[in-house]
Amino acid sequence: MRPTTAAFPAARLRRLRRTRALRDLAQENHLSAADLIWPIFVREGVDVAEPIASMPGVNRLSIDRVVRAAQEAADLGIPAICLFPYTDAALRTEDCAEAWNPENLTNRAIRAIKAEVPDLAIMTDIALDPYNINGHDGLVVGETILNDETVECLVKMGLAQAEAGADILGPSDMMDGRIGALRTALEAAGHRDIAILSYAAKFASAFYGPFRDAVGASGRLVGDKATYQVNPANRLEALRCVARDVDEGADMVMVKPGMPYLDICRAVKDDFGLPTYAYQVSGEYAMLAGAAERGWLDGDKVMLESLMAFRRAGCDGVLTYFAPRVARMLAGRD
Structure with missing residues:
Protein backbone atom coordinates (compact mmCIF):
# COMPACT_ATOMS: atom_id res chain seq x y z
CA MET A 1 0.00 0.00 0.00
CA ARG A 2 1.31 3.42 -0.99
CA PRO A 3 0.56 6.09 1.64
CA THR A 4 -1.41 9.03 0.22
CA THR A 5 -2.26 12.41 1.69
CA ALA A 6 -3.86 15.68 0.67
CA ALA A 7 -1.78 18.72 -0.16
CA PHE A 8 -0.77 21.25 2.51
CA PRO A 9 -2.56 22.94 4.26
CA ALA A 10 -5.54 20.58 3.89
CA ALA A 11 -3.22 17.97 5.34
CA ARG A 12 -1.15 19.03 8.30
CA LEU A 13 0.53 15.85 9.47
CA ARG A 14 1.39 17.44 12.78
CA ARG A 15 -2.32 17.60 13.72
CA LEU A 16 -2.22 14.00 14.92
CA ARG A 17 1.01 14.58 16.84
CA ARG A 18 -0.28 17.54 18.86
CA THR A 19 -1.19 15.70 22.08
CA ARG A 20 -0.41 12.38 23.70
CA ALA A 21 -4.00 11.24 23.23
CA LEU A 22 -3.93 11.97 19.51
CA ARG A 23 -0.55 10.30 19.11
CA ASP A 24 -1.89 7.19 20.87
CA LEU A 25 -4.94 7.06 18.61
CA ALA A 26 -2.78 7.26 15.48
CA GLN A 27 -0.09 4.80 16.61
CA GLU A 28 0.37 2.05 14.03
CA GLU A 50 26.46 -15.21 38.39
CA PRO A 51 26.92 -11.89 36.54
CA ILE A 52 28.04 -11.96 32.91
CA ALA A 53 30.61 -9.18 32.54
CA SER A 54 29.88 -8.45 28.86
CA MET A 55 26.10 -8.30 29.41
CA PRO A 56 25.31 -5.75 32.16
CA GLY A 57 22.37 -6.86 34.29
CA VAL A 58 22.26 -10.44 32.92
CA ASN A 59 23.20 -13.44 35.07
CA ARG A 60 23.73 -17.16 34.73
CA LEU A 61 21.18 -18.73 37.07
CA SER A 62 21.08 -22.03 38.90
CA ILE A 63 17.96 -24.12 38.26
CA ASP A 64 16.20 -22.98 41.44
CA ARG A 65 16.75 -19.37 40.39
CA VAL A 66 15.58 -20.18 36.84
CA VAL A 67 12.31 -21.48 38.29
CA ARG A 68 11.90 -18.18 40.13
CA ALA A 69 12.62 -16.29 36.92
CA ALA A 70 10.03 -18.40 35.11
CA GLN A 71 7.44 -17.47 37.75
CA GLU A 72 8.40 -13.81 37.33
CA ALA A 73 7.92 -14.11 33.57
CA ALA A 74 4.48 -15.62 34.05
CA ASP A 75 3.50 -12.93 36.55
CA LEU A 76 4.59 -10.23 34.09
CA GLY A 77 2.64 -11.70 31.18
CA ILE A 78 5.71 -12.87 29.26
CA PRO A 79 4.48 -16.00 27.46
CA ALA A 80 7.77 -17.84 26.98
CA ILE A 81 11.35 -18.18 28.14
CA CYS A 82 14.25 -19.69 26.20
CA LEU A 83 16.93 -21.73 27.98
CA PHE A 84 20.65 -21.72 27.21
CA PRO A 85 23.01 -23.90 29.26
CA TYR A 86 26.43 -23.03 30.62
CA THR A 87 27.86 -26.54 30.47
CA ASP A 88 30.69 -27.72 32.68
CA ALA A 89 33.97 -27.97 30.78
CA ALA A 90 34.32 -31.65 31.68
CA LEU A 91 31.09 -32.39 29.78
CA ARG A 92 32.21 -30.74 26.54
CA THR A 93 33.42 -33.44 24.17
CA GLU A 94 34.02 -34.01 20.48
CA ASP A 95 30.97 -36.28 20.18
CA CYS A 96 28.76 -33.80 22.13
CA ALA A 97 26.88 -36.68 23.80
CA GLU A 98 25.80 -34.50 26.74
CA ALA A 99 23.50 -32.66 24.31
CA TRP A 100 20.95 -35.51 24.37
CA ASN A 101 21.50 -36.69 27.93
CA PRO A 102 18.02 -36.74 29.53
CA GLU A 103 19.62 -35.45 32.74
CA ASN A 104 21.60 -32.60 31.23
CA LEU A 105 21.26 -29.09 32.60
CA THR A 106 18.62 -27.92 30.12
CA ASN A 107 16.40 -30.97 30.51
CA ARG A 108 16.50 -30.81 34.30
CA ALA A 109 15.62 -27.12 34.13
CA ILE A 110 12.66 -27.83 31.82
CA ARG A 111 11.22 -30.38 34.22
CA ALA A 112 11.75 -28.11 37.24
CA ILE A 113 9.97 -25.20 35.53
CA LYS A 114 7.07 -27.33 34.32
CA ALA A 115 6.57 -28.63 37.86
CA GLU A 116 6.13 -25.09 39.22
CA VAL A 117 4.99 -22.91 36.28
CA PRO A 118 3.24 -25.37 33.96
CA ASP A 119 1.49 -22.84 31.74
CA LEU A 120 4.62 -20.92 30.78
CA ALA A 121 5.95 -21.91 27.35
CA ILE A 122 9.52 -23.19 27.40
CA MET A 123 11.68 -22.77 24.32
CA THR A 124 15.02 -24.54 23.98
CA ASP A 125 18.09 -24.14 21.84
CA ILE A 126 19.13 -26.95 19.50
CA ALA A 127 22.79 -26.69 18.56
CA LEU A 128 25.91 -28.48 19.72
CA ASP A 129 28.08 -25.51 20.70
CA PRO A 130 27.32 -25.65 24.46
CA TYR A 131 28.49 -29.28 24.47
CA ASN A 132 31.24 -29.16 21.85
CA ILE A 133 34.88 -28.98 22.92
CA ASN A 134 35.48 -27.18 19.61
CA GLY A 135 32.82 -24.51 20.20
CA HIS A 136 30.97 -25.22 16.94
CA ASP A 137 27.27 -25.86 16.38
CA GLY A 138 28.10 -29.14 14.63
CA LEU A 139 30.48 -32.08 14.79
CA VAL A 140 33.99 -31.21 13.67
CA VAL A 141 36.43 -33.34 11.68
CA GLY A 142 39.62 -31.51 10.83
CA GLU A 143 38.45 -28.14 9.60
CA THR A 144 35.08 -29.42 8.37
CA ILE A 145 31.76 -29.06 10.17
CA LEU A 146 29.85 -32.23 9.32
CA ASN A 147 26.28 -31.68 8.20
CA ASP A 148 24.40 -34.98 8.03
CA GLU A 149 26.10 -36.51 11.07
CA THR A 150 25.34 -33.33 13.03
CA VAL A 151 21.68 -33.51 12.03
CA GLU A 152 21.47 -36.99 13.57
CA CYS A 153 22.78 -35.56 16.85
CA LEU A 154 20.39 -32.62 16.71
CA VAL A 155 17.43 -34.94 16.30
CA LYS A 156 18.44 -36.87 19.43
CA MET A 157 18.87 -33.58 21.28
CA GLY A 158 15.45 -32.35 20.19
CA LEU A 159 13.72 -35.59 21.18
CA ALA A 160 15.30 -35.46 24.65
CA GLN A 161 14.06 -31.89 25.11
CA ALA A 162 10.58 -32.82 23.92
CA GLU A 163 10.50 -35.73 26.38
CA ALA A 164 11.53 -33.34 29.17
CA GLY A 165 8.52 -31.14 28.43
CA ALA A 166 9.73 -28.38 26.09
CA ASP A 167 6.98 -26.57 24.18
CA ILE A 168 9.06 -24.94 21.44
CA LEU A 169 12.27 -26.28 19.91
CA GLY A 170 14.66 -23.70 18.49
CA PRO A 171 17.16 -25.20 16.02
CA SER A 172 19.92 -22.56 15.80
CA ASP A 173 22.62 -24.69 14.15
CA MET A 174 21.98 -23.85 10.46
CA MET A 175 22.70 -27.37 9.21
CA ASP A 176 20.91 -28.26 5.98
CA GLY A 177 17.91 -30.57 6.39
CA ARG A 178 17.64 -30.42 10.14
CA ILE A 179 14.06 -29.11 10.29
CA GLY A 180 12.71 -31.93 8.14
CA ALA A 181 14.64 -34.56 10.09
CA LEU A 182 13.50 -33.15 13.42
CA ARG A 183 9.87 -32.83 12.36
CA THR A 184 9.83 -36.44 11.08
CA ALA A 185 11.35 -37.71 14.32
CA LEU A 186 8.91 -35.74 16.50
CA GLU A 187 5.94 -37.12 14.60
CA ALA A 188 7.26 -40.67 14.84
CA ALA A 189 7.82 -40.31 18.61
CA GLY A 190 4.31 -38.98 19.24
CA HIS A 191 5.39 -35.37 19.83
CA ARG A 192 3.03 -34.03 17.18
CA ASP A 193 2.20 -30.82 19.00
CA ILE A 194 5.74 -29.64 19.72
CA ALA A 195 6.37 -26.40 17.83
CA ILE A 196 9.56 -25.62 15.93
CA LEU A 197 10.72 -22.01 15.92
CA SER A 198 13.56 -22.24 13.44
CA TYR A 199 16.51 -19.89 13.42
CA ALA A 200 15.90 -19.87 9.68
CA ALA A 201 17.93 -16.79 8.77
CA LYS A 202 20.89 -16.81 11.12
CA PHE A 203 23.79 -14.71 9.93
CA ALA A 204 27.53 -15.15 10.51
CA SER A 205 27.57 -12.08 12.72
CA ALA A 206 30.07 -10.41 15.01
CA PHE A 207 27.21 -9.45 17.35
CA TYR A 208 27.23 -12.85 19.11
CA GLY A 209 30.39 -12.27 21.17
CA PRO A 210 28.84 -11.71 24.63
CA PHE A 211 26.56 -14.74 24.18
CA ARG A 212 29.57 -16.96 23.60
CA ASP A 213 31.01 -15.60 26.84
CA ALA A 214 27.72 -16.37 28.57
CA VAL A 215 27.66 -20.05 27.53
CA GLY A 216 31.42 -20.52 27.87
CA ALA A 217 32.11 -21.08 24.17
CA SER A 218 34.31 -18.06 23.33
CA GLY A 219 37.73 -19.49 24.02
CA ARG A 220 36.86 -22.88 22.54
CA LEU A 221 35.85 -21.86 19.04
CA VAL A 222 38.28 -23.15 16.42
CA GLY A 223 37.93 -21.11 13.21
CA ASP A 224 34.60 -19.42 12.55
CA LYS A 225 31.03 -20.33 11.64
CA ALA A 226 30.90 -18.85 8.15
CA THR A 227 30.58 -22.25 6.47
CA TYR A 228 27.11 -22.77 7.94
CA GLN A 229 25.75 -19.36 8.94
CA VAL A 230 24.51 -16.93 6.27
CA ASN A 231 26.79 -14.30 4.76
CA PRO A 232 25.64 -10.91 6.16
CA ALA A 233 25.73 -9.54 2.62
CA ASN A 234 23.18 -12.05 1.29
CA ARG A 235 19.48 -11.19 1.47
CA LEU A 236 18.21 -13.70 -1.11
CA GLU A 237 20.18 -16.56 0.42
CA ALA A 238 18.54 -15.81 3.78
CA LEU A 239 15.09 -15.97 2.18
CA ARG A 240 15.96 -19.31 0.56
CA CYS A 241 16.90 -20.61 4.02
CA VAL A 242 13.53 -19.51 5.36
CA ALA A 243 11.69 -21.10 2.43
CA ARG A 244 13.50 -24.39 3.00
CA ASP A 245 12.68 -24.48 6.70
CA VAL A 246 9.03 -23.61 6.09
CA ASP A 247 8.79 -26.41 3.51
CA GLU A 248 10.35 -28.85 5.99
CA GLY A 249 7.86 -28.13 8.77
CA ALA A 250 8.90 -25.06 10.80
CA ASP A 251 5.91 -23.51 12.56
CA MET A 252 7.62 -20.17 13.21
CA VAL A 253 10.79 -18.58 11.90
CA MET A 254 13.43 -16.27 13.29
CA VAL A 255 15.90 -13.73 11.99
CA LYS A 256 19.15 -13.43 13.96
CA PRO A 257 20.64 -10.91 14.77
CA GLY A 258 17.79 -8.44 14.88
CA MET A 259 18.41 -4.70 14.54
CA PRO A 260 21.04 -4.88 11.77
CA TYR A 261 18.69 -7.16 9.79
CA LEU A 262 15.32 -5.41 9.97
CA ASP A 263 15.12 -5.52 6.18
CA ILE A 264 15.24 -9.32 6.39
CA CYS A 265 12.50 -9.34 9.05
CA ARG A 266 10.25 -7.29 6.80
CA ALA A 267 10.93 -9.48 3.77
CA VAL A 268 10.33 -12.71 5.70
CA LYS A 269 7.00 -11.50 7.07
CA ASP A 270 5.84 -10.17 3.72
CA ASP A 271 6.96 -13.18 1.68
CA PHE A 272 5.94 -16.05 3.97
CA GLY A 273 3.29 -14.75 6.38
CA LEU A 274 4.37 -17.12 9.17
CA PRO A 275 4.78 -16.02 12.78
CA THR A 276 8.09 -14.17 12.48
CA TYR A 277 10.52 -13.40 15.30
CA ALA A 278 13.83 -11.64 15.72
CA TYR A 279 16.52 -12.23 18.30
CA GLN A 280 17.90 -9.03 19.78
CA VAL A 281 21.21 -10.74 20.37
CA SER A 282 23.78 -10.30 23.09
CA GLY A 283 25.87 -7.77 21.18
CA GLU A 284 22.85 -5.58 20.52
CA TYR A 285 21.85 -5.79 24.17
CA ALA A 286 25.41 -5.09 25.36
CA MET A 287 25.70 -1.96 23.20
CA LEU A 288 22.48 -0.46 24.51
CA ALA A 289 22.86 -1.57 28.13
CA GLY A 290 26.54 -0.60 28.24
CA ALA A 291 25.90 2.85 26.78
CA ALA A 292 23.00 3.40 29.18
CA GLU A 293 25.15 2.30 32.12
CA ARG A 294 27.65 5.01 31.19
CA GLY A 295 24.98 7.67 30.77
CA TRP A 296 25.50 7.95 27.01
CA LEU A 297 21.93 6.92 26.17
CA ASP A 298 18.58 6.97 27.92
CA GLY A 299 18.37 3.24 28.56
CA ASP A 300 14.60 2.94 28.90
CA LYS A 301 13.87 4.96 25.79
CA VAL A 302 16.35 3.18 23.52
CA MET A 303 15.18 -0.18 24.84
CA LEU A 304 11.55 0.55 23.94
CA GLU A 305 12.48 2.18 20.63
CA SER A 306 14.61 -0.79 19.59
CA LEU A 307 11.83 -3.26 20.39
CA MET A 308 9.20 -1.18 18.58
CA ALA A 309 11.47 -1.26 15.52
CA PHE A 310 11.05 -5.03 15.39
CA ARG A 311 7.27 -4.72 15.55
CA ARG A 312 7.32 -2.08 12.81
CA ALA A 313 9.45 -4.37 10.66
CA GLY A 314 6.78 -7.08 10.85
CA CYS A 315 7.95 -9.22 13.76
CA ASP A 316 5.29 -10.93 15.84
CA GLY A 317 7.68 -11.16 18.77
CA VAL A 318 11.25 -10.65 19.94
CA LEU A 319 13.72 -12.68 21.96
CA THR A 320 15.34 -10.07 24.16
CA TYR A 321 17.30 -9.92 27.40
CA PHE A 322 15.33 -6.75 28.16
CA ALA A 323 12.12 -8.80 28.47
CA PRO A 324 11.49 -8.58 32.25
CA ARG A 325 12.51 -4.93 32.40
CA VAL A 326 10.28 -3.84 29.54
CA ALA A 327 7.38 -5.97 30.82
CA ARG A 328 7.62 -4.25 34.20
CA MET A 329 7.67 -0.85 32.50
CA LEU A 330 4.64 -1.66 30.35
CA ALA A 331 2.78 -2.83 33.46
CA GLY A 332 3.69 0.35 35.33
CA ARG A 333 5.81 -1.51 37.87
CA ASP A 334 9.03 0.44 37.23
Whole structure:
Protein backbone atom coordinates (compact mmCIF):
# COMPACT_ATOMS: atom_id res chain seq x y z
CA MET A 1 0.00 0.00 0.00
CA ARG A 2 1.31 3.42 -0.99
CA PRO A 3 0.56 6.09 1.64
CA THR A 4 -1.41 9.03 0.22
CA THR A 5 -2.26 12.41 1.69
CA ALA A 6 -3.86 15.68 0.67
CA ALA A 7 -1.78 18.72 -0.16
CA PHE A 8 -0.77 21.25 2.51
CA PRO A 9 -2.56 22.94 4.26
CA ALA A 10 -5.54 20.58 3.89
CA ALA A 11 -3.22 17.97 5.34
CA ARG A 12 -1.15 19.03 8.30
CA LEU A 13 0.53 15.85 9.47
CA ARG A 14 1.39 17.44 12.78
CA ARG A 15 -2.32 17.60 13.72
CA LEU A 16 -2.22 14.00 14.92
CA ARG A 17 1.01 14.58 16.84
CA ARG A 18 -0.28 17.54 18.86
CA THR A 19 -1.19 15.70 22.08
CA ARG A 20 -0.41 12.38 23.70
CA ALA A 21 -4.00 11.24 23.23
CA LEU A 22 -3.93 11.97 19.51
CA ARG A 23 -0.55 10.30 19.11
CA ASP A 24 -1.89 7.19 20.87
CA LEU A 25 -4.94 7.06 18.61
CA ALA A 26 -2.78 7.26 15.48
CA GLN A 27 -0.09 4.80 16.61
CA GLU A 28 0.37 2.05 14.03
CA ASN A 29 2.33 -0.55 16.04
CA HIS A 30 2.18 -1.59 19.67
CA LEU A 31 4.40 -3.47 22.07
CA SER A 32 3.23 -5.67 24.92
CA ALA A 33 4.70 -8.27 27.25
CA ALA A 34 2.95 -10.91 25.11
CA ASP A 35 5.37 -10.04 22.29
CA LEU A 36 8.44 -11.11 24.29
CA ILE A 37 10.50 -14.25 24.79
CA TRP A 38 13.06 -14.02 27.60
CA PRO A 39 16.40 -15.81 27.00
CA ILE A 40 17.85 -17.18 30.25
CA PHE A 41 21.26 -18.74 30.92
CA VAL A 42 21.29 -21.81 33.17
CA ARG A 43 24.21 -23.11 35.21
CA GLU A 44 24.83 -25.72 37.89
CA GLY A 45 24.62 -24.88 41.57
CA VAL A 46 22.08 -23.79 44.15
CA ASP A 47 20.90 -20.21 44.68
CA VAL A 48 23.45 -18.90 42.17
CA ALA A 49 23.14 -15.69 40.14
CA GLU A 50 26.46 -15.21 38.39
CA PRO A 51 26.92 -11.89 36.54
CA ILE A 52 28.04 -11.96 32.91
CA ALA A 53 30.61 -9.18 32.54
CA SER A 54 29.88 -8.45 28.86
CA MET A 55 26.10 -8.30 29.41
CA PRO A 56 25.31 -5.75 32.16
CA GLY A 57 22.37 -6.86 34.29
CA VAL A 58 22.26 -10.44 32.92
CA ASN A 59 23.20 -13.44 35.07
CA ARG A 60 23.73 -17.16 34.73
CA LEU A 61 21.18 -18.73 37.07
CA SER A 62 21.08 -22.03 38.90
CA ILE A 63 17.96 -24.12 38.26
CA ASP A 64 16.20 -22.98 41.44
CA ARG A 65 16.75 -19.37 40.39
CA VAL A 66 15.58 -20.18 36.84
CA VAL A 67 12.31 -21.48 38.29
CA ARG A 68 11.90 -18.18 40.13
CA ALA A 69 12.62 -16.29 36.92
CA ALA A 70 10.03 -18.40 35.11
CA GLN A 71 7.44 -17.47 37.75
CA GLU A 72 8.40 -13.81 37.33
CA ALA A 73 7.92 -14.11 33.57
CA ALA A 74 4.48 -15.62 34.05
CA ASP A 75 3.50 -12.93 36.55
CA LEU A 76 4.59 -10.23 34.09
CA GLY A 77 2.64 -11.70 31.18
CA ILE A 78 5.71 -12.87 29.26
CA PRO A 79 4.48 -16.00 27.46
CA ALA A 80 7.77 -17.84 26.98
CA ILE A 81 11.35 -18.18 28.14
CA CYS A 82 14.25 -19.69 26.20
CA LEU A 83 16.93 -21.73 27.98
CA PHE A 84 20.65 -21.72 27.21
CA PRO A 85 23.01 -23.90 29.26
CA TYR A 86 26.43 -23.03 30.62
CA THR A 87 27.86 -26.54 30.47
CA ASP A 88 30.69 -27.72 32.68
CA ALA A 89 33.97 -27.97 30.78
CA ALA A 90 34.32 -31.65 31.68
CA LEU A 91 31.09 -32.39 29.78
CA ARG A 92 32.21 -30.74 26.54
CA THR A 93 33.42 -33.44 24.17
CA GLU A 94 34.02 -34.01 20.48
CA ASP A 95 30.97 -36.28 20.18
CA CYS A 96 28.76 -33.80 22.13
CA ALA A 97 26.88 -36.68 23.80
CA GLU A 98 25.80 -34.50 26.74
CA ALA A 99 23.50 -32.66 24.31
CA TRP A 100 20.95 -35.51 24.37
CA ASN A 101 21.50 -36.69 27.93
CA PRO A 102 18.02 -36.74 29.53
CA GLU A 103 19.62 -35.45 32.74
CA ASN A 104 21.60 -32.60 31.23
CA LEU A 105 21.26 -29.09 32.60
CA THR A 106 18.62 -27.92 30.12
CA ASN A 107 16.40 -30.97 30.51
CA ARG A 108 16.50 -30.81 34.30
CA ALA A 109 15.62 -27.12 34.13
CA ILE A 110 12.66 -27.83 31.82
CA ARG A 111 11.22 -30.38 34.22
CA ALA A 112 11.75 -28.11 37.24
CA ILE A 113 9.97 -25.20 35.53
CA LYS A 114 7.07 -27.33 34.32
CA ALA A 115 6.57 -28.63 37.86
CA GLU A 116 6.13 -25.09 39.22
CA VAL A 117 4.99 -22.91 36.28
CA PRO A 118 3.24 -25.37 33.96
CA ASP A 119 1.49 -22.84 31.74
CA LEU A 120 4.62 -20.92 30.78
CA ALA A 121 5.95 -21.91 27.35
CA ILE A 122 9.52 -23.19 27.40
CA MET A 123 11.68 -22.77 24.32
CA THR A 124 15.02 -24.54 23.98
CA ASP A 125 18.09 -24.14 21.84
CA ILE A 126 19.13 -26.95 19.50
CA ALA A 127 22.79 -26.69 18.56
CA LEU A 128 25.91 -28.48 19.72
CA ASP A 129 28.08 -25.51 20.70
CA PRO A 130 27.32 -25.65 24.46
CA TYR A 131 28.49 -29.28 24.47
CA ASN A 132 31.24 -29.16 21.85
CA ILE A 133 34.88 -28.98 22.92
CA ASN A 134 35.48 -27.18 19.61
CA GLY A 135 32.82 -24.51 20.20
CA HIS A 136 30.97 -25.22 16.94
CA ASP A 137 27.27 -25.86 16.38
CA GLY A 138 28.10 -29.14 14.63
CA LEU A 139 30.48 -32.08 14.79
CA VAL A 140 33.99 -31.21 13.67
CA VAL A 141 36.43 -33.34 11.68
CA GLY A 142 39.62 -31.51 10.83
CA GLU A 143 38.45 -28.14 9.60
CA THR A 144 35.08 -29.42 8.37
CA ILE A 145 31.76 -29.06 10.17
CA LEU A 146 29.85 -32.23 9.32
CA ASN A 147 26.28 -31.68 8.20
CA ASP A 148 24.40 -34.98 8.03
CA GLU A 149 26.10 -36.51 11.07
CA THR A 150 25.34 -33.33 13.03
CA VAL A 151 21.68 -33.51 12.03
CA GLU A 152 21.47 -36.99 13.57
CA CYS A 153 22.78 -35.56 16.85
CA LEU A 154 20.39 -32.62 16.71
CA VAL A 155 17.43 -34.94 16.30
CA LYS A 156 18.44 -36.87 19.43
CA MET A 157 18.87 -33.58 21.28
CA GLY A 158 15.45 -32.35 20.19
CA LEU A 159 13.72 -35.59 21.18
CA ALA A 160 15.30 -35.46 24.65
CA GLN A 161 14.06 -31.89 25.11
CA ALA A 162 10.58 -32.82 23.92
CA GLU A 163 10.50 -35.73 26.38
CA ALA A 164 11.53 -33.34 29.17
CA GLY A 165 8.52 -31.14 28.43
CA ALA A 166 9.73 -28.38 26.09
CA ASP A 167 6.98 -26.57 24.18
CA ILE A 168 9.06 -24.94 21.44
CA LEU A 169 12.27 -26.28 19.91
CA GLY A 170 14.66 -23.70 18.49
CA PRO A 171 17.16 -25.20 16.02
CA SER A 172 19.92 -22.56 15.80
CA ASP A 173 22.62 -24.69 14.15
CA MET A 174 21.98 -23.85 10.46
CA MET A 175 22.70 -27.37 9.21
CA ASP A 176 20.91 -28.26 5.98
CA GLY A 177 17.91 -30.57 6.39
CA ARG A 178 17.64 -30.42 10.14
CA ILE A 179 14.06 -29.11 10.29
CA GLY A 180 12.71 -31.93 8.14
CA ALA A 181 14.64 -34.56 10.09
CA LEU A 182 13.50 -33.15 13.42
CA ARG A 183 9.87 -32.83 12.36
CA THR A 184 9.83 -36.44 11.08
CA ALA A 185 11.35 -37.71 14.32
CA LEU A 186 8.91 -35.74 16.50
CA GLU A 187 5.94 -37.12 14.60
CA ALA A 188 7.26 -40.67 14.84
CA ALA A 189 7.82 -40.31 18.61
CA GLY A 190 4.31 -38.98 19.24
CA HIS A 191 5.39 -35.37 19.83
CA ARG A 192 3.03 -34.03 17.18
CA ASP A 193 2.20 -30.82 19.00
CA ILE A 194 5.74 -29.64 19.72
CA ALA A 195 6.37 -26.40 17.83
CA ILE A 196 9.56 -25.62 15.93
CA LEU A 197 10.72 -22.01 15.92
CA SER A 198 13.56 -22.24 13.44
CA TYR A 199 16.51 -19.89 13.42
CA ALA A 200 15.90 -19.87 9.68
CA ALA A 201 17.93 -16.79 8.77
CA LYS A 202 20.89 -16.81 11.12
CA PHE A 203 23.79 -14.71 9.93
CA ALA A 204 27.53 -15.15 10.51
CA SER A 205 27.57 -12.08 12.72
CA ALA A 206 30.07 -10.41 15.01
CA PHE A 207 27.21 -9.45 17.35
CA TYR A 208 27.23 -12.85 19.11
CA GLY A 209 30.39 -12.27 21.17
CA PRO A 210 28.84 -11.71 24.63
CA PHE A 211 26.56 -14.74 24.18
CA ARG A 212 29.57 -16.96 23.60
CA ASP A 213 31.01 -15.60 26.84
CA ALA A 214 27.72 -16.37 28.57
CA VAL A 215 27.66 -20.05 27.53
CA GLY A 216 31.42 -20.52 27.87
CA ALA A 217 32.11 -21.08 24.17
CA SER A 218 34.31 -18.06 23.33
CA GLY A 219 37.73 -19.49 24.02
CA ARG A 220 36.86 -22.88 22.54
CA LEU A 221 35.85 -21.86 19.04
CA VAL A 222 38.28 -23.15 16.42
CA GLY A 223 37.93 -21.11 13.21
CA ASP A 224 34.60 -19.42 12.55
CA LYS A 225 31.03 -20.33 11.64
CA ALA A 226 30.90 -18.85 8.15
CA THR A 227 30.58 -22.25 6.47
CA TYR A 228 27.11 -22.77 7.94
CA GLN A 229 25.75 -19.36 8.94
CA VAL A 230 24.51 -16.93 6.27
CA ASN A 231 26.79 -14.30 4.76
CA PRO A 232 25.64 -10.91 6.16
CA ALA A 233 25.73 -9.54 2.62
CA ASN A 234 23.18 -12.05 1.29
CA ARG A 235 19.48 -11.19 1.47
CA LEU A 236 18.21 -13.70 -1.11
CA GLU A 237 20.18 -16.56 0.42
CA ALA A 238 18.54 -15.81 3.78
CA LEU A 239 15.09 -15.97 2.18
CA ARG A 240 15.96 -19.31 0.56
CA CYS A 241 16.90 -20.61 4.02
CA VAL A 242 13.53 -19.51 5.36
CA ALA A 243 11.69 -21.10 2.43
CA ARG A 244 13.50 -24.39 3.00
CA ASP A 245 12.68 -24.48 6.70
CA VAL A 246 9.03 -23.61 6.09
CA ASP A 247 8.79 -26.41 3.51
CA GLU A 248 10.35 -28.85 5.99
CA GLY A 249 7.86 -28.13 8.77
CA ALA A 250 8.90 -25.06 10.80
CA ASP A 251 5.91 -23.51 12.56
CA MET A 252 7.62 -20.17 13.21
CA VAL A 253 10.79 -18.58 11.90
CA MET A 254 13.43 -16.27 13.29
CA VAL A 255 15.90 -13.73 11.99
CA LYS A 256 19.15 -13.43 13.96
CA PRO A 257 20.64 -10.91 14.77
CA GLY A 258 17.79 -8.44 14.88
CA MET A 259 18.41 -4.70 14.54
CA PRO A 260 21.04 -4.88 11.77
CA TYR A 261 18.69 -7.16 9.79
CA LEU A 262 15.32 -5.41 9.97
CA ASP A 263 15.12 -5.52 6.18
CA ILE A 264 15.24 -9.32 6.39
CA CYS A 265 12.50 -9.34 9.05
CA ARG A 266 10.25 -7.29 6.80
CA ALA A 267 10.93 -9.48 3.77
CA VAL A 268 10.33 -12.71 5.70
CA LYS A 269 7.00 -11.50 7.07
CA ASP A 270 5.84 -10.17 3.72
CA ASP A 271 6.96 -13.18 1.68
CA PHE A 272 5.94 -16.05 3.97
CA GLY A 273 3.29 -14.75 6.38
CA LEU A 274 4.37 -17.12 9.17
CA PRO A 275 4.78 -16.02 12.78
CA THR A 276 8.09 -14.17 12.48
CA TYR A 277 10.52 -13.40 15.30
CA ALA A 278 13.83 -11.64 15.72
CA TYR A 279 16.52 -12.23 18.30
CA GLN A 280 17.90 -9.03 19.78
CA VAL A 281 21.21 -10.74 20.37
CA SER A 282 23.78 -10.30 23.09
CA GLY A 283 25.87 -7.77 21.18
CA GLU A 284 22.85 -5.58 20.52
CA TYR A 285 21.85 -5.79 24.17
CA ALA A 286 25.41 -5.09 25.36
CA MET A 287 25.70 -1.96 23.20
CA LEU A 288 22.48 -0.46 24.51
CA ALA A 289 22.86 -1.57 28.13
CA GLY A 290 26.54 -0.60 28.24
CA ALA A 291 25.90 2.85 26.78
CA ALA A 292 23.00 3.40 29.18
CA GLU A 293 25.15 2.30 32.12
CA ARG A 294 27.65 5.01 31.19
CA GLY A 295 24.98 7.67 30.77
CA TRP A 296 25.50 7.95 27.01
CA LEU A 297 21.93 6.92 26.17
CA ASP A 298 18.58 6.97 27.92
CA GLY A 299 18.37 3.24 28.56
CA ASP A 300 14.60 2.94 28.90
CA LYS A 301 13.87 4.96 25.79
CA VAL A 302 16.35 3.18 23.52
CA MET A 303 15.18 -0.18 24.84
CA LEU A 304 11.55 0.55 23.94
CA GLU A 305 12.48 2.18 20.63
CA SER A 306 14.61 -0.79 19.59
CA LEU A 307 11.83 -3.26 20.39
CA MET A 308 9.20 -1.18 18.58
CA ALA A 309 11.47 -1.26 15.52
CA PHE A 310 11.05 -5.03 15.39
CA ARG A 311 7.27 -4.72 15.55
CA ARG A 312 7.32 -2.08 12.81
CA ALA A 313 9.45 -4.37 10.66
CA GLY A 314 6.78 -7.08 10.85
CA CYS A 315 7.95 -9.22 13.76
CA ASP A 316 5.29 -10.93 15.84
CA GLY A 317 7.68 -11.16 18.77
CA VAL A 318 11.25 -10.65 19.94
CA LEU A 319 13.72 -12.68 21.96
CA THR A 320 15.34 -10.07 24.16
CA TYR A 321 17.30 -9.92 27.40
CA PHE A 322 15.33 -6.75 28.16
CA ALA A 323 12.12 -8.80 28.47
CA PRO A 324 11.49 -8.58 32.25
CA ARG A 325 12.51 -4.93 32.40
CA VAL A 326 10.28 -3.84 29.54
CA ALA A 327 7.38 -5.97 30.82
CA ARG A 328 7.62 -4.25 34.20
CA MET A 329 7.67 -0.85 32.50
CA LEU A 330 4.64 -1.66 30.35
CA ALA A 331 2.78 -2.83 33.46
CA GLY A 332 3.69 0.35 35.33
CA ARG A 333 5.81 -1.51 37.87
CA ASP A 334 9.03 0.44 37.23
